[in-house]
Amino acid sequence: xxxxxxxxxxxMESAEPVAPVSTRFLMKFIMLSIVAAVLxxxxxxxxxxxxxxxxxxxxxxxxxxNLIAAFVALWALAVSGKPADHNHDFGHGKAEYMSSLVEGAxxxxxAAAIIITAIRRFIVPEPVEEIGWxxxxxxxATVLNLVVxxxxxxxxxx
Numbered sequence: 662x663x664x665x666x667x668x669x670x671x672x673m674e675s676a677e678p679v680a681p682v683s684t685r686f687l688m689k690f691i692m693l694s695i696v697a698a699v700l701x702x703x704x705x706x707x708x709x710x711x712x713x714x715x716x717x718x719x720x721x722x723x724x725x726x727n728l729i730a731a732f733v734a735l736w737a738l739a740v741s742g743k744p745a746d747h748n749h750d751f752g753h754g755k756a757e758y759m760s761s762l763v764e765g766a767x768x769x770x771x772a773a774a775i776i777i778t779a780i781r782r783f784i785v786p787e788p789v790e791e792i793g794w795x796x797x798x799x800x801x802a803t804v805l806n807l808v809v810x811x812x813x814x815x816x817x818x819x
Contacts, residue, residue: 688739690813693813694734694813695731695735697809698731700802702725708720708721708802709721713789713790715775717795723771726764729763730760733763733764
């Protein structure tokens with residue numbers, strides 16, 4: 662069991678502790694995030710390829726960071742839920758810190774790729790193609806993320 666507190670409530674605001682949430686329950690929502698992230702990366706990547714837009718490419722790279730971060734969060738959740746053993750006297754909770762470290766590093770890598778691509782495009786400009794399709798695909802990815810986000814918020818409030 663992982664001790665997770667309800668969003669918006671601190672231990673100071675409530676005399677009653679919030680019941681711990683099972684790792685299995687949390688895994689369901691991480692898997693939902695992963696499936697949504699895979700679809701989002703595919704949709705946004707397609708939009709970037711079709712249009713040649715650096716903006717859509719940066720959006721696809723950001724979604725790729727989210728996808729990898731979701732996989733790392735899945736790993737961290739699985740590891741942090743393990744009980745203490747002879748090598749880890751206080752459990753495996755530090756795996757969550759590794760997850761944050763990986764996500765931070767990925768953000769820097771994506772930012773560097775976006776900057777390099779933008780500088781190249783500034784030096785050698787190329788027209789954006791099929792912007793209508795890019796907008797449609799980007800909108801579909803946005804709606805997908807909105808729906809998944811609402812599901813996660815709703816479950817987080819329970």
